[in-house]
Amino acid sequence: MKPPRFDYHAPASVDEAVALLVRYGGDAKVLAGGQSLMPMLNFRLARPAALVDVNRIPVLAYVREDDGTVAFGAMTRQRTIEFSPVVARRLPLLHEATRWVGHLPIRSRGTIGGSIAHADPSAEYPAVLTALEGEVVVQGPRGRRTLRPAELFETYLTTSLAPDELLVEVRLPAMAAGAGYAFEEFARRHGDFAIVGIAAMVVRDGARCSVARLASAGAGPVPVRLRAAEQILERDGLGETAIEAAAARAAELVSPDSDVHASADYRRHLTRVLTARAVKRAVDRSR
Amino acid sequence: MTDPVLVRMTVNGAAQEGRCAPRKLLVDFLREDLGLTGTHVGCEHGICGACTVLVDGQAARSCLMLAVQADGAELMTIEGLMRDGVLHPLQQAFRDHHGLQCGFCTPGMLLTALDLLRTNPDPSEAEVREGLAAVLCRCTGYHGIVKAVRAAAPVLRGAS
Numbered sequence: 001m002k003p004p005r006f007d008y009h010a011p012a013s014v015d016e017a018v019a020l021l022v023r024y025g026g027d028a029k030v031l032a033g034g035q036s037l038m039p040m041l042n043f044r045l046a047r048p049a050a051l052v053d054v055n056r057i058p059v060l061a062y063v064r065e066d067d068g069t070v071a072f073g074a075m076t077r078q079r080t081i082e083f084s085p086v087v088a089r090r091l092p093l094l095h096e097a098t099r100w101v102g103h104l105p106i107r108s109r110g111t112i113g114g115s116i117a118h119a120d121p122s123a124e125y126p127a128v129l130t131a132l133e134g135e136v137v138v139q140g141p142r143g144r145r146t147l148r149p150a151e152l153f154e155t156y157l158t159t160s161l162a163p164d165e166l167l168v169e170v171r172l173p174a175m176a177a178g179a180g181y182a183f184e185e186f187a188r189r190h191g192d193f194a195i196v197g198i199a200a201m202v203v204r205d206g207a208r209c210s211v212a213r214l215a216s217a218g219a220g221p222v223p224v225r226l227r228a229a230e231q232i233l234e235r236d237g238l239g240e241t242a243i244e245a246a247a248a249r250a251a252e253l254v255s256p257d258s259d260v261h262a263s264a265d266y267r268r269h270l271t272r273v274l275t276a277r278a279v280k281r282a283v284d285r286s287r
Numbered sequence: 288m289t290d291p292v293l294v295r296m297t298v299n300g301a302a303q304e305g306r307c308a309p310r311k312l313l314v315d316f317l318r319e320d321l322g323l324t325g326t327h328v329g330c331e332h333g334i335c336g337a338c339t340v341l342v343d344g345q346a347a348r349s350c351l352m353l354a355v356q357a358d359g360a361e362l363m364t365i366e367g368l369m370r371d372g373v374l375h376p377l378q379q380a381f382r383d384h385h386g387l388q389c390g391f392c393t394p395g396m397l398l399t400a401l402d403l404l405r406t407n408p409d410p411s412e413a414e415v416r417e418g419l420a421a422v423l424c425r426c427t428g429y430h431g432i433v434k435a436v437r438a439a440a441p442v443l444r445g446a447s
Contacts, residue, residue, distance in 0.1 A: 002331055005289050008309030008355060038351040039332035042312070051309075055356060079345065083406070103421030105336065105399060108345040109352070191420045 003041035007050035013057060014139055017166055020052045022141050026163035028052050032075060032114030035106050060113075060168060065090060072170045074113025082107060090174040093132065093181035093201055097124040100183060103191040116152075117167045119159045122193045122218035124183065126153060130223040131199035131215035134172040140165035153222035176211070179203045180286025184278040185217070186270050188261075194218045195262045196270035198250075200278035202238060204286040209233045212246075214279075219254035219271045226250045229275065238283045247276035294358045298323065299367030309355050314338040316354035317364060325365035325394050329423075336422030339395035340364050346402035346421075363401075365394035376442040377401060377435070386435035388426040395422045400436045408444050412437065 007024075011017040021028055027049035031037055040046040054060060060075035065086050072081070081087050082098045101107055101115070101124050115125040116136060129136070130149040137146050138161055152159050161167065175181065185197035197217035203210045212233035214226035229250040236242035256267035295304040298321060305320040312331075317323045317340070329337035331350045338349040341363040368375035374382065377397055387393045396419065403410065403418035410418065415436045416429070424432060 002312060002315075003310040003353075005308075005310060007289055008292070008353070010355075034351050034353075034356075035333060035348075038353075041310075042331050042350065053353075053356065103336070104403060104418050105339050105346040105348055105421050106333065108342070108347045108402075189420065190417055 002044075003038075004044050004047045006041075006048055008053065009050060010053040010056040014060065014166060014168055017052050017054055017057065018139055018141060018164060020050070021164040021166065024048075024050045024052075028163075030054055030117070030166060032117070033077065033110040034114075035102060035110040036114070036118045036120065054166070063087065065174065068174050070172050070174055072112050072172075074117075074167050074169060075111050076113070078102075078107035078110045078112065078115070079104075081112060091132075091172055093175060093183060093199060094125075094128050094172065096181065097128045097183040097197075097199060100124050100185050100187075100194070100197065106191075112170050113167045116170060117159060117161065119153055119157050119222070120193070121153075121156060121221055121223060122195070122197070124185070124194070124197055124199075124217060127197055127199045127215045127217035127223040128183070129170065129172065130225050131201060131213045132172050132175070133213070134170060136167055137169040137171070138165045139168045144168070149223065149225070155221040175201060176203050178287035179211075180282035180284065182278040182281035182285070184274040184281070186274060193261075196256075196267050196274055198271070198274040198278040200275070200282045202233065202279065202282045202286055204238065204283070207237055209238050212279075214246075214250060214275060216250070216254055216271055216275075219256045219267050221255075221257070224254050226253050226275070228253055233279065238279070243276055243279045243283075246279060247272045250275040292355050292358075294354050296357050296359065297361045299363055305354075307354050309353060311354045312350055313340075313352040313354045313357050314349035316357075317349060317362075320354075323364050323366055327391055327394055329391070329395075334423070335392070336395040336399060337392050339398045339422065341398055341402060344402075344405070346399045363398065365397060368397065376446065377404075377439040380435040380439035380442070381432070384435040384438055385431035386427065387431075392422055392424045396424065396432055400439070404436070404440055404443050409440055410437070 029048040031053040060073040062073040064071045181201045201213040212230040216224045229246040232246040251272035256264045258264045291306040327337040329335035333351045
């Protein structure tokens with residue numbers, strides 16, 4: 001046996017899942033797609049008293065478009081998102097980012113809610129959530145609350161979710177028709193964890209840029225919304241000079257750490273280069 | 288809750304069942320409880336892809352699933368590819384194009400490629416390489432594998 005011993009529960013409803021989380025008082029882990037938790041169990045880096053497997057809660061898997069918002073049940077698989085016509089039409093940035101999430105068999109199991117709740121700073125979905133100003137809905141014993149990315153991501157692999165709260169829904173505002181977008185990422189091999197990734201969206205209004213949205217992955221303990229860089233584009237337009245200025249500003253806004261994969265300086269450099277690339281590609285796609 | 292649980296699933300079209308601890312990985316259940324040792328255990332943390340099987344038609348790492356999670360599911364493993372003593376077209380293509388040497392990664396390669404070709408029946412070379420990046424091979428250098436998958440694609444399109 002590789003994983004340590006644990007109590008296994010597969011509740012059929014969210015209420016039941018939350019009750020189990022309450023019962024174990026922080027000693028239970030939620031098992032969603034399992035593509036991050038299972039390796040940690042196999043290595044015994046995680047030794048929870050119990051697993052609450054939410055894969056048998058069918059109401060947690062859906063993609064719903066409603067009044068300018070696309071809502072995802074937390075257990076919606078990344079593979080479903082990859083092939084969802086609603087996502088392709090209304091959230092092409094998410095669609096593009098999904099191609100960077102692990103590999104095909106990882107995406108068969110991995111979920112949008114699991115990826116966001118796991119809060120790996122190099123992951124793609126937290127960066128897209130941050131760039132598009134989405135929100136998540138969590139449910140606990142005291143009911144539901146809604147959190148914006150800045151309220152959710154605290155540091156490496158750490159969110160503001162209480163141990164007895166379950167992430168149940170992810171909401172992303174649909175992108176404006178004609179918005180340009182790009183997800184740029186650098187990893188040593190396709191499918192590896194990103195060293196740095198950049199999510200970009202621009203809405204063009206003639207020569208002006210009415211909305212710019214930028215967020216980084218892998219360039220610090222949490223995804224970073226690059227607001228001051230966005231403001232340069234919104235003020236100065238989408239010409240080469242403005243894009244280079246925004247990219248240089250983006251590199252100043254991140255606080256990357258050094259690790260075995262890359263130095264902090266290199267991550268900062270990548271933030272500048274990938275921001276410029278992402279914005280240029282987004283501009284080319286915008287109408 | 289740590290007591291053995293009854294797990295029932297369909298594997299390669301046949302109903303199977305067994306009792307195992309909830310912490311037993313699907314790959315170990317297939318190999319040890321069902322005797323289906325064609326699915327290989329490599330890294331055991333979702334990197335190498337050797338243990339990839341089809342779960343309800345989709346390629347998934349069987350080292351990153353508990354056996355109990357596959358209760359009620361329909362699985363396909365490498366043992367399910369050959370029919371009536373005849374190699375599956377993808378297996379034949381691997382043989383024809385030197386898609387394997389030691390064969391350790393081959394079960395994962397084949398099942399990942401099957402899912403890739405199901406969702407993208409006419410992939411470019413780049414798409415095959417991206418799809419198969421999910422499985423690590425340490426001997427053939429991938430060229431023969433990529434050739435094999437591209438050669439099998441029209442055969443599978445014709446068969447469906």
